[in-house]
Amino acid sequence: MTTTTTTSPLPADTTATELDSVLDAAARAAAPLADLGPRARSGLLTAVADALDAAGDELVPIAKEESGLPEPRLRGELLRTTVQLRAFATLVADGGHLGVTIDPADPDSPLGPRPELRRMLVPLGPVLVFAASNFPFAFSVAGGDTASALAAGCPVVLKGHPGHPRLSRRTAEIVTDALRAAGAPDGTFGHILGLEAGTQALRDPRIAAAAFTGSPTAGRALFDIACSRPTPIPFYGELGSLNPVFATEGTVAARGAALAQDYVASFTLGSGQFCTKPGLLFLPRDHGLEDTLVQATRDVPAARMLHPGVHEGFRARHAELTAVPGVRTLVQGGTGEDLTATPSLLATDVPTLLRHRDVLLQEAFGPLSVVVTYEDERELRAAAEAFDGNLTATVHSEPPEADAVRSLLTVLATRAGRLIHNGWPTGVAVTSAMHHGGPYPATTAPLHTAVGTSAITRFLRPVAYQGMPEELLPEALRTTPTEPEPGGAESASPSGGRG
Amino acid sequence: MTTTTTTSPLPADTTATELDSVLDAAARAAAPLADLGPRARSGLLTAVADALDAAGDELVPIAKEESGLPEPRLRGELLRTTVQLRAFATLVADGGHLGVTIDPADPDSPLGPRPELRRMLVPLGPVLVFAASNFPFAFSVAGGDTASALAAGCPVVLKGHPGHPRLSRRTAEIVTDALRAAGAPDGTFGHILGLEAGTQALRDPRIAAAAFTGSPTAGRALFDIACSRPTPIPFYGELGSLNPVFATEGTVAARGAALAQDYVASFTLGSGQFCTKPGLLFLPRDHGLEDTLVQATRDVPAARMLHPGVHEGFRARHAELTAVPGVRTLVQGGTGEDLTATPSLLATDVPTLLRHRDVLLQEAFGPLSVVVTYEDERELRAAAEAFDGNLTATVHSEPPEADAVRSLLTVLATRAGRLIHNGWPTGVAVTSAMHHGGPYPATTAPLHTAVGTSAITRFLRPVAYQGMPEELLPEALRTTPTEPEPGGAESASPSGGRG
Numbered sequence: 001m002t003t004t005t006t007t008s009p010l011p012a013d014t015t016a017t018e019l020d021s022v023l024d025a026a027a028r029a030a031a032p033l034a035d036l037g038p039r040a041r042s043g044l045l046t047a048v049a050d051a052l053d054a055a056g057d058e059l060v061p062i063a064k065e066e067s068g069l070p071e072p073r074l075r076g077e078l079l080r081t082t083v084q085l086r087a088f089a090t091l092v093a094d095g096g097h098l099g100v101t102i103d104p105a106d107p108d109s110p111l112g113p114r115p116e117l118r119r120m121l122v123p124l125g126p127v128l129v130f131a132a133s134n135f136p137f138a139f140s141v142a143g144g145d146t147a148s149a150l151a152a153g154c155p156v157v158l159k160g161h162p163g164h165p166r167l168s169r170r171t172a173e174i175v176t177d178a179l180r181a182a183g184a185p186d187g188t189f190g191h192i193l194g195l196e197a198g199t200q201a202l203r204d205p206r207i208a209a210a211a212f213t214g215s216p217t218a219g220r221a222l223f224d225i226a227c228s229r230p231t232p233i234p235f236y237g238e239l240g241s242l243n244p245v246f247a248t249e250g251t252v253a254a255r256g257a258a259l260a261q262d263y264v265a266s267f268t269l270g271s272g273q274f275c276t277k278p279g280l281l282f283l284p285r286d287h288g289l290e291d292t293l294v295q296a297t298r299d300v301p302a303a304r305m306l307h308p309g310v311h312e313g314f315r316a317r318h319a320e321l322t323a324v325p326g327v328r329t330l331v332q333g334g335t336g337e338d339l340t341a342t343p344s345l346l347a348t349d350v351p352t353l354l355r356h357r358d359v360l361l362q363e364a365f366g367p368l369s370v371v372v373t374y375e376d377e378r379e380l381r382a383a384a385e386a387f388d389g390n391l392t393a394t395v396h397s398e399p400p401e402a403d404a405v406r407s408l409l410t411v412l413a414t415r416a417g418r419l420i421h422n423g424w425p426t427g428v429a430v431t432s433a434m435h436h437g438g439p440y441p442a443t444t445a446p447l448h449t450a451v452g453t454s455a456i457t458r459f460l461r462p463v464a465y466q467g468m469p470e471e472l473l474p475e476a477l478r479t480t481p482t483e484p485e486p487g488g489a490e491s492a493s494p495s496g497g498r499g
Numbered sequence: 500m501t502t503t504t505t506t507s508p509l510p511a512d513t514t515a516t517e518l519d520s521v522l523d524a525a526a527r528a529a530a531p532l533a534d535l536g537p538r539a540r541s542g543l544l545t546a547v548a549d550a551l552d553a554a555g556d557e558l559v560p561i562a563k564e565e566s567g568l569p570e571p572r573l574r575g576e577l578l579r580t581t582v583q584l585r586a587f588a589t590l591v592a593d594g595g596h597l598g599v600t601i602d603p604a605d606p607d608s609p610l611g612p613r614p615e616l617r618r619m620l621v622p623l624g625p626v627l628v629f630a631a632s633n634f635p636f637a638f639s640v641a642g643g644d645t646a647s648a649l650a651a652g653c654p655v656v657l658k659g660h661p662g663h664p665r666l667s668r669r670t671a672e673i674v675t676d677a678l679r680a681a682g683a684p685d686g687t688f689g690h691i692l693g694l695e696a697g698t699q700a701l702r703d704p705r706i707a708a709a710a711f712t713g714s715p716t717a718g719r720a721l722f723d724i725a726c727s728r729p730t731p732i733p734f735y736g737e738l739g740s741l742n743p744v745f746a747t748e749g750t751v752a753a754r755g756a757a758l759a760q761d762y763v764a765s766f767t768l769g770s771g772q773f774c775t776k777p778g779l780l781f782l783p784r785d786h787g788l789e790d791t792l793v794q795a796t797r798d799v800p801a802a803r804m805l806h807p808g809v810h811e812g813f814r815a816r817h818a819e820l821t822a823v824p825g826v827r828t829l830v831q832g833g834t835g836e837d838l839t840a841t842p843s844l845l846a847t848d849v850p851t852l853l854r855h856r857d858v859l860l861q862e863a864f865g866p867l868s869v870v871v872t873y874e875d876e877r878e879l880r881a882a883a884e885a886f887d888g889n890l891t892a893t894v895h896s897e898p899p900e901a902d903a904v905r906s907l908l909t910v911l912a913t914r915a916g917r918l919i920h921n922g923w924p925t926g927v928a929v930t931s932a933m934h935h936g937g938p939y940p941a942t943t944a945p946l947h948t949a950v951g952t953s954a955i956t957r958f959l960r961p962v963a964y965q966g967m968p969e970e971l972l973p974e975a976l977r978t979t980p981t982e983p984e985p986g987g988a989e990s991a992s993p994s995g996g997r998g
Contacts, residue, residue, distance in 0.1 A: 031909070080610050103932040111579050115922055117932040122912060124945070227726035231887070231939045234946065388730070402970050409971060410530070413621060413962050420965040423614055433602040433616040435963035440730045446623070446960045447733065454961070461945045462953070463912050464934035466919040471901050472908060 011160075011169045013194025019201060025187025026126035026155040027206040032185040034123045034153045037475075038095040040183065045089035045151060047182035049082040051174050052142060059171060063136045066164040068304030068339065073270065074137070081137040084144055084430050088151035091453045097121070097151070097460070098476050105467075115467040118477040121460035123153035124234070125208030128201050130222065132213035133163035133306045134273045140164070141171040141191070144430075144451055145211035145236075150188070152459035157190045157207065159198040163307035168193065202226060209234045209459055213275070213450065215313075216240040216363070216441050223444045236458050237444035238437070240363040241391035242279040243425045246380060246408060249284045250398035251422075259396060260289045263369070264296035266424040268343045271303045272367035273310065276392055276425040279363060282383060285349070285373045290330065293345060293371060297331040302342040305366065311339045314366030318344055321368070324359055326352035333367065343367035350379040357386055377404055384408055389439025389446065390416040392425035415439060417449070510659075510668045512693030518700060524686025525625035525654040526705040531684040533622045533652045536974075537594040539682065544588035544650060546681035547641060548581040550673050558670060562635045565663035567803030567838065572769065573636070580636040583643055583929050587650035590952045596620070596650070597975050598961070614966040617976040620959035622652035623733070624707030627700050629721065631712035632662035632805045633772045639663070640670040640690070643929075643950055644710035644735075649687070651958035656689045656706065658697040662806035667692070701725060708733045708958055712774070712949065714812075715739040715862070715940050722943045735957050736943035737936070739862040740890035741778040742924045745879060745907060748783045749897035750921075758895060759788045762868070763795035765923040767842045770802045771866035772809065775891055775924040778862060781882060784848070784872045789829065792844060792870060796830040801841040804865065810838045813865030817843055820867070823858055825851035832866065842866040849878040856885055876903055883907055888938025888945065889915040891924035914938060916948070 014022070036044075052059070056078055063074045091097055098120045105116040127149040132139035139145070141158050149156050160168030172191035179188050192201060202210055202225050210226055210233060212219050219239035226235035247259055267278050283289065305311045315335040322329055326348055333344030344367065353360050353372050360370065374380045387393075393416035397405045412419055417438030428436050434452030437443045443450070448458045470478055513521070535543075551558070555577055562573045590596055597619045604615040626648040631638035638644070640657050648655050659667030671690030678687050691700060701709055701724050709725055709732060711718050718738035725734035746758055766777050782788065804810045814834040821828055825847055832843030843866065852859050852871050859869065873879045886892075892915035896904045911918055916937030927935050933951030936942045942949070947957045969977055 031913075035909075076610070083609055101932040103928070103930040109928070110582060111575070111929065112926070114928045114930065117928060117930055119932040119934050125913070223731070224727070227731075228723070232722070232726075232943060233939075234944075399968070399970075402968075406971055410534075413973075414530075414624070417961065418963040418965060419967065421967045421971060423966045427611070429602070429608070429613045429616060430610065431602040431613065431616055433600040433618040433963060435618050435961040437961065439960075440732075444731060445733075447956075449961065457946075461938070462916065462934040462936065462948060464917040464932060466917060467922045468918065468920045469898075469901075471898075472905055472920060474912075 008166055011165045011193055014192040014197035016200065019192055019197045022157055022190035022192055023126070023201060023204050023206045026157050026190055027187075029155040029185040029187030030123070030125050033155055033188055036153065038092050041151065041153060042089040042093040044179055044182050044184050044188070045085045045092070045147065047178045048142060048175050049085035049089070051178035052078065052085075052171070053082050055174050059167065062167045062170060063164065066167050067133075067136045067306050069136070069270065077135060077137045080430065081142055084138065085142065085147045087430060087453055088147045088456065091456065092151050095476055097456055099462070100476055102477075117464050117466050118468070118473065119462050119464040120474065120476050122463050124459050124461055126155045126157060126206055127459055128157045128159065128207045128210040130159045130198060130210070130212040130214065131161040131168065133161045133310065134270070134275070136164045136167055139213050141168055142175050144455055148455040149211070149459045152456050154208070154459045155188050155190070157192060157201055159201065160191060160193045162193070163309070165193060199225060203229060205231060207233065210236070211450070211458070212237040214239070215365070219444065234458065235444055236448055236450065238275060238450050239441045239443065241275055241438065241442045242361060242363055242387065243276050243390055243392045243394070244280045244282065244387060245278045245394040245396065246282045246384065247396040248398065248401050248405065250401045251396040252284060252287050252289065254398050256287065256289050257292050260292040261296050262424060264293065264300065264343070266426045267369040268297070268300045268367045269426050271305050271341055272343070273306055273365060274426050276428060278369060278394065278425055280370045280372050282372050282374055282380060285375055287373065290347075294330050297333070297343045297345045300343045300367070302336055302340045304339045305341050308339065310365055311335055311341065314341055314364070314368070317364040317366070318368060320359060321346060321364060321370070324352070324356050326356070327360070327370070330371070341366055345369060345371065347371045347373070349373045350375065350383045353383060354386055361386065361388070381408065381411060384411045384415070387415045389442040391436060391438045391442045392416055392418045392420060394420040394423065394425055396422050417442065507665055510664045510692055513691040513696035515699070518691055518696045521656055521689035521691055522625070522700060522703050522705045525656050525689055526686075528654040528684040528686030529622070529624050532654055532687055535652065537591050540650065540652060541588040541592040543678055543681050543683050543687070544584045544591070544646065546677045547674050548584035548588070550677035551577065551584070551641060551670070552581050554673050558666065561666045561669060562663060565666050566632075566635045566805050568635070568769065576634060576636045579929065580641055583637065584641065584646045586929060586952055587646045587955065590955065591650045594975055596955055596959070599975055616963050616965050617967065617972065618961050618963040619973065619975050621962050623958050623960055624653060625656060625705055626653045626958055627656045627658065627706045627709040629658045629697060629709070629711040629713065630660040630667065632660045632809065633769070633774070635663045635666055638712050640667055641674050643954055644712075647954040648710070648958045651955050653707070653958045654687050654689070656691060656700055658700065659690060659692045661692070662808070664692055698724060702728060704730060706732065709735070710949070710957070711736040713738070714864070718943065733957065734943055735947055735949065737774060737949050738940045738942065740774055740937065740941045741860060741862055741886065742775050742889055742891045742893070743779045743781065743886060744777045744893040744895065745781045745883070746895040747897065747900045747904065749900045750895040751783060751786050751788065753897050755786065755788050756791050759791040760795050761923060763792065763799065763842070765925050766868040767796070767799045767866045768925050770804050770840055771842070772805055772864060773925050775927060777868060777893065777924055779869045779871050781871050781873055781879060784874055786872065789846070793829050796832070796842045796844045799842045799866070801835055801839045803838045804840050807838065809864055810834055810840065813840055813863070813867070816863040816865070817867060819858060820845060820863060820869070823847070823851070823855045825855070826859070826869070829870070840866055844868060844870065846870045846872070848872045849874065849882045852882060853885055860885065860887070880907065880910060883910045883914070886914045888941040890935060890937045890941045891915055891917045891919060893919040893922065893924055895921050916941065
């Protein structure tokens with residue numbers, strides 16, 4: 001339970017001169033990277049995945065030392081990271097992500113003769129990715145944002161998180177080497193450190209889009225920078241989420257004890273440092289589960305938090321929440337020495353929640369959750385309507401309660417990106433139907449997901465070609481197939497698969 | 500050539516109390532409108548199209564009086580408007596726009612057992628549409644933004660343009676009546692007038708997204724409001740575009756006179772008040788077309804501009820451009836009495852363009868264009884690289900010039916949303932492959948189009964359902980088909996087609 005000191009020196013923040021050189025290389029890489037054929041692009045992602053898989057024994061110990069996360073979790077997270085990279089490699093291999101659409105010419109259109117139109121998606125340009133602290137692999141250097149931006153054909157400038165700077169630097173070296181060996185243009189991937197370098201990069205005209213996972217305060221500040229540039233850019237920020245869980249009377253009657261145990265396991269997982277941590281559990285007033293909840297929470301041992309910033313943030317939020325009149329402390333918990341924290345469980349009711357929504361409806365990042373009792377369906381619905389945007393909302397119910405639950409889900413669908421039934425929000429599947437997003441403040445871009453293969457759409461924009469002869473079209477838009485692309489090698493001419 | 504005075508009184512600006520009532524009605528309409536089945540939703544769009552088609556003889560004279568546009572153009576534009584509404588009616592009728600994606604559960608996933616996930620798109624909520632002045636039908640009250648937002652299932656609050664307030668109010672009445680008769684929830688469509696009401700609506704938490712077509716200055720001011728709200732919202736602004744045209748030596752040799760004639764016809768169409776007006780024509784230095792260009796421009800008679808604002812704006816831009824050292828006036832043109840303008844043609848060369856890009860690379864809204872001569876391919880490419888975002892870029896070339904043109908197109912694809920070959924940018928087809936958009940400042944949202952059926956994606960966001968039993972899923976996500984929806988009537992339960 002003590003933090004260890006490392007022998008390797010702490011990487012220094014990126015200087016203004018170094019930043020300029022990274023941004024310049026990214027800008028120069030944009031055109032040749034966009035020109036790579038789909039199979040060559042796919043090969044780059046596979047090369048990065050292979051290199052990271054091979055580097056597990058070197059990277060996991062660094063990650064463990066810097067983040068305090070246990071080794072099995074980190075091994076699993078590294079696997080998740082390379083599975084993500086391979087999923088994007090598969091996605092782009094056939095060019096289906098290019099969204100090719102062709103409208104033939106129509107001389108008899110009611111609005112007058114219409115020329116032929118062919119549309120495809122092209123990369124936006126260099127993407128600035130702000131790494132998260134809570135997933136040092138899967139939402140960091142080679143995480144989902146990097147994978148989806150590279151898959152789209154955009155160079156990536158990665159701003160490493162100060163919570164794991166050595167891991168960040170070493171992962172970046174492995175990614176850079178793998179890309180170079182696989183034939184990527186120089187500048188396809190750059191790594192920077194430091195708040196000043198990150199905000200300077202965000203203001204730089206060479207950056208065409210940005211992605212961020214972190215706190216609402218930092219995320220909003222960066223969003224404001226992105227929007228106020230002379231040329232504003234898309235900013236995909238994942239800012240914070242309460243992930244409420246609503247349990248019916250039928251659930252409590254049928255499986256209350258298991259519900260209580262699973263809830264505690266979910267909100268304390270990884271010391272509550274998940275963006276999908278359930279922050280509130282709504283239970284009927286006479287749920288009778290308090291002893292079980294208290295015991296299960298007390299059974300969870302203290303664990304180290306990620307870095308001093310989240311540790312201090314948790315201490316402050318814990319103090320703020322326990323001070324709210326009408327909030328009872330079921331299990332005190334809170335922060336300890338050496339970055340540790342023990343789980344905290346609070347309790348209140350819906351009227352108190354609504355009265356103090358400014359405090360209670362804010363994310364508490366760490367192992368803390370609030371049990372909120374409701375009187376009846378009307379109160380439950382009023383509580384659901386009080387929420388702003390969330391990544392997830394969960395309902396536990398039994399079959400006879402379908403009518404009431406359907407009405408609750410209709411409200412929740414307007415406030416969350418993912419609705420879960422009889423499960424838990426932690427654990428986000430990497431698949432094509434996943435939506436890891438939601439209305440503000442869950443994200444700054446409610447149309448988009450940060451997890452799953454649809455995340456690639458954040459970094460692509462359409463271009464339509466009108467009346468363009470075959471020989472002037474990008475290969476992906478041609479009707480007549482051309483020579484097969486040399487396997488794995490980059491091609492000099494724009495090329496792509498047919499969608 | 501004189502403006503007429505109308506007998507009907509000018510509609511008054513919307514008061515704060517009226518605005519509150521419009522926004523309240525829109526917010527209350529959001530849930531029942533979202534719940535409409537796809538066939539019912541489609542029926543609403545068709546009903547609006549039918550009503551507008553039937554009202555042509557009433558609306559076109561009002562449009563003619565207020566905008567000064569000729570009757571045949573307005574008749575064609577009204578047809579375009581109803582064709583757009585019908586295209587969206589067809590699009591949503593089978594629910595294909597819902598983007599339904601289903602991932603089956605996978606107990607053997609390498610990352611651990613995975614629950615079933617089903618994703619679909621849902622409406623964002625009430626959309627504020629700022630009507631444009633230059634298309635009093637197709638980009639105004641019932642134009643593309645309104646049609647795509649209604650198709651998505653979003654209530655629309657339409658801020659009418661002060662250039663045609665009577666047409667705006669009357670069109671809004673017809674749209675509202677048609678929607679009510681077709682069974683739309685009250686509040687599905689609201690109409691407001693006045694700058695103050697528009698900006699207040701944009702700041703209001705009941706508005707979930709906004710769309711705008713107009714000047715860069717107004718558009719940027721509104722974008723800034725949308726981004727700086729406590730809860731920022733997507734702002735789809737189309738701000739301004741230069742639409743450069745590049746003609747090769749081969750083109751001048753093969754068909755120079757026709758090129759010159761067609762160019763003049765394109766930049767003077769509708770008094771140059773098109774967002775796709777070609778603002779610059781690049782010609783090789785010794786093109787020999789000056790006499791033809793001058794004569795063709797002089798042959799175009801004076802015409803009324805849309806309203807005093809654009810007339811004064813054109814006068815000021817004309818004076819600014821002719822004052823640039825190195826810019827020659829080929830045809831003086833400019834503004835006249837009673838809102839009229841005659842076409843103006845200027846000439847310069849690439850070095851002057853690059854030296855004075857701050858003035859010359861800004862849109863001049865009105866019948867003015869600049870012929871820019873280039874020395875060689877290097878200069879042409881330097882000019883292409885000087886452009887910011889544009890809606891369109893056009894290349895005229897002959898077959899033997901393909902290699903040089905391909906390289907030019909690669910540059911232009913990074914700066915424009917639509918690339919046209921041997922054609923003209925004015926005249927935007929309403930089809931599925933159209934992209935009417937582009938990097939900033941052409942638009943504030945480069946991932947999206949304002950014309951064509953893809954415009955619907957601006958107003959939809961994903962929701963994923965995890966482990967949800969059949970009876971709790973929205974109808975569009977169910978595997979087992981349910982009872983057929985009653986034809987044309989709204990259904991009380993969430994429903995939709997299978998994608």
